[in-house]
Amino acid sequence: MLTISNLHAAYGKVEVLHGISLDVPKGQVVTLIGSNGAGKTTTMRAISGMIRPKEGTVSLNGKDVTGLDSHRIARAGLAHSPEGRRVFATMSVTDNLLLGAFPRFTRSRPRGDIRADLERALELFPRLKERQTQLAGTLSGGEQQMLAMARAVMLNPEVILLDEPSMGLAPILVDEVFRIIERLKARGVTMLLVEQFAAAALNVADYGYVLENGRIAVHGPAEKLKNDPAVQAAYLGGGQAH
Template sequence: MTTAKEVLLEKDGVLLEAKGLSAWYGAAQILFDVSLDVRRGEVVALMGRNGAGKSTTLKALIGMLDKRRGSVSFLGRDISKSEPHHAARMGLGFVPEDRRIFTDLTVTENLEVGRQAPRRWPDGSEAPVWTPERLFKLFPNLGEMPGRPGGRMSGGEQQMLTVARTLMGNPYLVLLDEPSEGVAPVIVEQMVHMILELKAQGVSILLSEQNMHFAELVSDRAYVLEKGQIRYEGAMADLAGNDEVRRAYLSV
């Protein structure tokens, strides 16, 4: 059996893997035998129309759904039965679409809520370490308002804050749900820069997205969901050039 140490020592080792993942909301089945993986240092796009099951997949991976079936492993360890906070302590970050910031807390206080200890790769080298000061350089808008309550920020600024708060946990991998949805173009540009910077620092990302242009700018590989099933997987460049698949599963 591959150990977490062996997984992390491999430059392109699989950090997160799901096999045969199914999930339900009450009696309604939303996911059907979804299998995917994310390797160290890559950005993977999970694409599909509204209602395809993208957000449900991310929630199922981190353990936010009561009813799920199949296997999920992170760093070589089974997290199929784990609670979300257990996965977070292991270094699996989650940025929800609905943000969930603390509106009464300031930017700085929201960041402190997410703080975890620095992490190291098994070879002793440091994993990416995030501090408020470093995050303010990555998100200059936040650096201009450290004392502002979360409830007095725009939607795009709240989105940035949610990402920054997750990074305070020093994750190895981030589940990022619809970062370009409903925010201004200038914020979308900053999100692209942020994702590329995270990748450069060695952070892996599984990105739920339906904006093809956005996904193409940042992603290495892609999975396409339709009605809770994986219909396509391959290199992002191949998906961008495949008109038939894009018309069938991504066109509105």
């Protein structure tokens, strides 16, 4: 579904990713964990076209999308829910969601039943259903995070990139975000998840990769990584159990 091979990425002359490779199979949740500064967000940005890789390939559904503009990668079926949410603050919740479906309105993605998908998204995110007409900028941080995730779902994508969906949220909202990820997984949505709460991410994921200093240090089935003493010592301490 999504295959990254020997990916190198840099900001100016500073190389952040040193040849990483990972696979996100159809219908699975794959998580990328690692400490701050390891290169997790850079990986997401390189996949979705926000920065151009220096080297390597990004393949979506067998199509090479390496280095394409973000809007072309979105049309190919990749949705990115970015770190920091980035909602359209002066637009309503509903209009934010419909913007997520924009490539479907223009027929550059299969159109399907957009209204029915909007209803489904609001059922999946009940907090948003209560606030459909509210301006996105007036939502709480947790509600904005849910809006960013729901907006990604509205593309009806092949793969969703979720970058730090729990960042800055109160514990009760972190739990809700992970419940939503589990519901999306149950619906067969393919996801690549970058998450600071490594234990919670491994609980919901099928497979995991540990990124250290721009390189994949270890990878394997999520259950195996959860029980790996080195991974536990480095990433699963400090009250991150979920």
